[in-house]
Amino acid sequence: MPVTYVIRFDILPGQRDRFIALLNGVLDAMRHEPMFHQAVLHADPENENHMMLYETWEDHQDVLDVQLQRPYREAWHASLADLLAGPRDISIWHPIRSDCSAQSRS
Template sequence: MKNIKSLAGLTVFIVLPLVLMAWWPSETISDHHSEEQTIVLLNFKAQPEKGDLAVSELTQLLEEVRKEPHFGSITLHVDPNDSTNILLYEAWDDISYYNTEHMNTPHLKAFMVNSKDFLTGPPDITYWSVKQVFKK
């Protein structure tokens, strides 16, 4: 009797996780992108009263950037309480490309020169690797 209870407990211990894994929607949690993309966050500060101009100039720049190889996506965010705080959330497939060829593109170099008219300085840049993606 003791062996049957032990066997039943062991079976539940092994089978239950397998059932739960099969039931859990695969699109809810995924680490599919973990080695494919690097996330780059860029925090910009526009000069006073120039937040709209900065967004307009960034939008023009991003229309060119999206044509580059290894581009994944970029989301432009503006602080709802201070339009001079601007955040870019960028996904790139090749961080080496981003740090070399991308930084030397004519459109990015021109933006850097022109940005002195509407930004307070260069952005703060941080790099992140994707660990998991959660979707609805």
């Protein structure tokens, strides 16, 4: 069953560019994983250092056992303590419906 992770980040002042650069490397690699569905990174319009990542995978156990262990995630995980003001806020959701505009389907 697909699973979606909503992850909120509170980035330390002056670390936003480094945060995005490291995360972009992870997101670029993730798109080639066979169990990956989608990811969307959001920025808080009122505070550029607050971000939310929405990512959906095919299987939660695969994420735990395989995806989190991928070598392309090592630098990202090792840097989080230097990039964030506190722990990530991670919640897990199960999608029940997905929609997109009719224009994006053509």
